[in-house]
Amino acid sequence: xxxxxxxxxxxxxxxxxxxxxxxxxxxxxxxxxxxxxxxxxxxxxxxxxxxxxxxxxxxxxxxxxxxxxxxxxxxxxxxxxxxxxxxxxxxxxxxxxxxxxxxxxxxxxxxxxxxxxxxxxxxxxxxxxxxxxxxxxxxxxxxxxxxxxxxxxxxxxxxxxxxxxxxxxxxxxxxxxxxxxxxxxxxxxxxxxxxxxxxxxxxxxxxxxxxxxxxxxxxxxxxxxxxxxxxxxxxxxxxxxxxxxxxxxxxxx
Amino acid sequence: xxxxxxxxxxxxxxxxxxxxxxxxxxxxxxxxxxxxxxxxxxxxxxxxxxxxxxxxxxxxxxxxxxxxxxxxxxxxxxxxxxxxxxxxxxxxxxxxxxxxxxxxxxxxxxxxxxxxxxxxxxxxxxxxxxxxxxxxxxxxxxxxxxxxxxxxxxxxxxxxxxxxxxxxxxxxxxxxxxxxxxxxxxxxxxxxxxxxxxxxxxxxxxxxxxxxxxxxxxxxxxxxxxxxxxxxxxxxxxxxxxxxxxxxxxxxxxxxxxxxxxxxxxxxxxxxxxxxxxxxxxxxxxxxxxxxxxxxxxxxxxxxxxxxx
Numbered sequence: 147x148x149x150x151x152x153x154x155x156x157x158x159x160x161x162x163x164x165x166x167x168x169x170x171x172x173x174x175x176x177x178x179x180x181x182x183x184x185x186x187x188x189x190x191x192x193x194x195x196x197x198x199x200x201x202x203x204x205x206x207x208x209x210x211x212x213x214x215x216x217x218x219x220x221x222x223x224x225x226x227x228x229x230x231x232x233x234x235x236x237x238x239x240x241x242x243x244x245x246x247x248x249x250x251x252x253x254x255x256x257x258x259x260x261x262x263x264x265x266x267x268x269x270x271x272x273x274x275x276x277x278x279x280x281x282x283x284x285x286x287x288x289x290x291x292x293x294x295x296x297x298x299x300x301x302x303x304x305x306x307x308x309x310x311x312x313x314x315x316x317x318x319x320x321x322x323x324x325x326x327x328x329x330x331x332x333x334x335x336x337x338x339x340x341x342x343x344x345x346x347x348x349x350x351x352x353x354x355x356x357x358x359x360x361x362x363x364x365x366x367x368x369x370x371x372x373x374x375x376x377x378x379x380x381x382x383x384x385x386x387x388x389x390x391x392x393x394x395x396x397x398x399x
Numbered sequence: 400x401x402x403x404x405x406x407x408x409x410x411x412x413x414x415x416x417x418x419x420x421x422x423x424x425x426x427x428x429x430x431x432x433x434x435x436x437x438x439x440x441x442x443x444x445x446x447x448x449x450x451x452x453x454x455x456x457x458x459x460x461x462x463x464x465x466x467x468x469x470x471x472x473x474x475x476x477x478x479x480x481x482x483x484x485x486x487x488x489x490x491x492x493x494x495x496x497x498x499x500x501x502x503x504x505x506x507x508x509x510x511x512x513x514x515x516x517x518x519x520x521x522x523x524x525x526x527x528x529x530x531x532x533x534x535x536x537x538x539x540x541x542x543x544x545x546x547x548x549x550x551x552x553x554x555x556x557x558x559x560x561x562x563x564x565x566x567x568x569x570x571x572x573x574x575x576x577x578x579x580x581x582x583x584x585x586x587x588x589x590x591x592x593x594x595x596x597x598x599x600x601x602x603x604x605x606x607x608x609x610x611x612x613x614x615x616x617x618x619x620x621x622x623x624x625x626x627x628x629x630x631x632x633x634x635x636x637x638x639x640x641x642x643x644x645x646x647x648x649x650x651x652x653x654x655x656x657x658x659x660x661x662x663x664x665x666x667x668x669x670x671x672x673x674x675x676x677x678x679x680x681x682x683x684x685x686x687x688x689x690x691x692x693x694x695x696x697x698x699x700x701x702x703x704x705x706x707x708x
Contacts, residue, residue, distance in 0.1 A: 148473070154503025158489075158496070165491060233487030237546070240451040240481050241504040242473035399413060399454045 151243040155251025156258075159225055163259050170259065171266060174213050178267045181209055182274040185331060196333050197364045203277035206268070207358040208330030214264040214289065215296045215325055215350070219317050222256035222300030227307050230397075239398055245391035249301060256297040257290070264289050277361065285360035291376050292353055296321075298383035305396050324350045329358075334366040349375055403429040403478075403554055403585050404450065409459035411445050411609075419445040421609040422459070427554075432576065432586040433614075434600035436593065436697055442609040443589040444484060447556050451481045463554060477505060480552030484559045484589075486539045490532035494523060497531060498545045505550030517548050521575060537568040544575065555579060557588040561595060573599050593697060597621075607701040620696065627690045629658040629669060634682035641679040647672055662690075 163170055186202035193201040229235040238248055271277075279285050307313040328350030334342055345351055346367075356372025359365035365372070390397070404427035411420040419442045427433055437443050448454040450461050452468055452475075461468045466475040489497055498514050518524045521541040526534060531542060540560065547555060557576070561569045576586055576599055590596055596603050597617070604614040632655040640649050640656075647668065650657045660667045676683065 148506040150506045150508065151504045154500050157503075158492070158500045161492065161496065229489075232489065233483070233485055234489055236453055236481065236483050236487055237501060237504060239453045240476060240479065242476040242506055243504060394455060 148243050148247050151241060152247050152251045152254070155248065156255050159252060159255030160258065162225075163221075163255070163262075170263065174217070174263045174267055175270050178209055178213070178270050179274070181205070182271070186274055196336070197362075199277075199362050199364070200275065202275035203362075204333075204358075205331050206271045206275065206277060207361050208354055209271070210264050210267050210289070211292065211328075211350075211354050211357055212325050212330050213267055214260050214292055215321060215353075216317055217263045218256055218260035218293050218296035219300035219303065219321055220313075221259045222253055222297040223304035223307065223313055223317075224300075225252045225256050226301055226304035227313055230304075231310075235397070245387075249298075249387055249391075253294065253297045253301050256300060257293040260293040260297065261289060264293065279361050280363045281360040285357070288353070288357045288360055288372075288376070291380065292357070295376060295380040295383060298380065298387060302383060302386050302390070305390055308396075324348050325354075329354050329366060349379055352376065353379075400428040400430065402426045403464055404587070405460075405462045406446075406450065407460045409446070409449060409461065410457045411442075411449055411454060412457045419609055420449070420456075423606075423609070423611055425604065425611060425614065427585060427587060428602075429585055430580070430583055431601045432580055432588070432599055433602045433604060434596035435587065435589045435604045435606055436591075436596055437589070437606035438591075438701060441606045441701075443606055444558055445609075446606070447481070447558050447587070447589065451479055451556060452476055453481075473506075477550070478553045480547035480550065480555045482540075482543045482547045482555070482557045482560055484562065486536065486543065488531045488539055488542060490530070492531060493528050494518070494531060494534070494542055494545075495527040497542065498549050501546040502549035507550045513551070514545075514549065517545050520578065521545050522571070537564055540564060540568075540572075544572075548579075552584065554585045554587070557586065559589055559591065561590065561592065569595070605697055605700055607704045610704070612700050612704055627660055627662050627688055629660065629672075630687040630689065631656045631658065631676065631683055632685040632687075634684050637681070641681070643679045644672075644675055647675070 182202065182205075185205055190201035190205075195201060196204045229238065303313065303316050307315075327345065328348050329345070334345050334351060334355070337345060352367055352372045352375030355366040356369055356376065359369050359372070389395070404425070406423055406425040409420055409423040409425075410418070412418045423442075423446060425446075435443050435446070445454060449456045450463070450468065452472060461475075463475040464478045466478075468475040492500075495514065495518065498518065499509065502509065502514065515524065518527055521544055523538065523541050523545055526538060531539065534542065544557075544560070561572055564572065573595075576588070579586060588595075588600070600617050602614060603617050603620055605612045630652070636654045637651065637656075640651065648659050658669075658672060660669065673683075
């Protein structure tokens with residue numbers, strides 16, 4: 147195992163993040179603050195509580211998940227797409243590294259960035275609403291798993307993408323709608339029965355529900371099912387990446 | 400001398416059906432500089448990319464330092480550095496960080512002392528903290544070389560290192576290459592420039608339409624190139640060579656005579672030929688000399704190849 151290479155890729159990718167620290171840091175803080183002002187304060191004041199939790203606090207896990215999923219996907223997809231775009235991928239291909247090591251380096255860095263942003267949003271939330279985290283260890287575990295699995299997804303998108311438009315396509319057309327409709331801002335039980343059934347096909351529901359459980363101890367679906375869903379999603383992504391690496395699809399002619 | 404790279408029956412057909420390499424065999428000797436000459440699209444870059452692991456060969460084997468480049472890719476690739484043809488660099492990163500990255504990617508422990516020596520030898524040390532995008536084209540090429548050398552490779556591939564580079568920088572590059580050879584690094588370079596091959600290579604390979612047409616010691620090629628011809632234009636055409644001139648290697652061509660001689664010998668025979676021409680009563684109107692250059696050999700080889708294809 148070429149640990150030195152993993153470390154180098156990780157450091158190089160994190161350097162990109164630190165170069166743009168202000169953008170990386172300020173944009174999630176501002177957008178979260180806006181969500182709190184609009185949903186938490188303006189609309190939330192008309193909603194008493196959801197499942198015994200004040201609406202302002204209720205949306206915190208959803209907001210974190212919304213940002214973490216989109217950030218993890220876009221960071222990881224950009225991370226591997228950029229070397230393809232500027233041509234520096236030649237170096238990865240000619241180095242004594244396995245694709246596993248390349249994935250660990252890029253996905254690890256993207257997941258770290260997403261995690262950092264998730265924690266920044268969490269810290270920002272405390273400025274707006276009062277809440278406690280019931281299961282902090284489970285919260286960190288869910289956050290980590292989500293960062294990792296969506297970074298894996300982003301990595302696949304980055305390899306697949308042939309141009310910058312395609313890079314944006316999946317996050318825009320699939321991930322954002324799934325997250326919005328996945329109970330970020332509401333409880334699934336608030337929906338009409340037919341929509342409740344449809345919603346259950348949305349994998350993001352399980353992630354947000356599990357994450358919310360770690361905060362408030364209440365969930366739309368059982369915690370075991372949430373864990374199973376996120377584990378399954380991670381496995382599917384890993385399987386696709388393993389196939390990409392075996393065939394060299396879109397990477398090595 | 401031991402072979403450090405051995406290419407056997409290598410073929411490469413791209414997905415679109417284009418046959419870039421047709422059963423290439425090539426041995427590269429340890430410590431030599433070999434120049435691969437060939438027109439655009441000849442397969443030079445495909446050959447290098449296959450050896451370095453960037454493209455997958457369709458069939459055939461490649462071994463580097465005795466390690467198969469597929470089954471023992473780590474050991475094989477550890478020995479190899481590649482300077483690509485295109486300037487492919489991360490624009491926003493500092494020079495020194497991109498070089499450190501390359502070293503780490505090849506599994507080598509960080510060594511600021513070694514990286515300093517590489518950057519200094521390429522006159523990049525005072526640019527080490529500049530962002531790559533702020534450098535001139537020539538400097539970027541040096542960064543590519545620094546990256547390729549960052550992990551102390553034993554075999555260095557230079558894919559058209561001096562394309563679009565000014566004369567001064569080209570000379571600098573040649574010096575760098577000579578220095579690396581002194582250190583025992585084997586160098587394979589592709590080039591369009593015949594004079595570049597003449598200036599620095601030990602052996603010269605010619606590649607066209609995916610096939611290696613010849614691989615020869617430069618010295619042998621130079622001997623072939625040492626042949627010169629003198630063309631003597633005559634005022635009045637002659638039908639046969641006068642008796643007094645039979646000792647010379649002369650042929651009649653059009654209105655004049657052709658004389659072949661070797662520039663490498665002490666006596667070319669030109670002076671006495673001219674004197675004897677006068678004795679024979681022939682009137683000269685003009686004299687021209689011609690040398691068959693590597694370029695001509697190259698062009699005729701490639702033209703034959705492409706004519707046959």
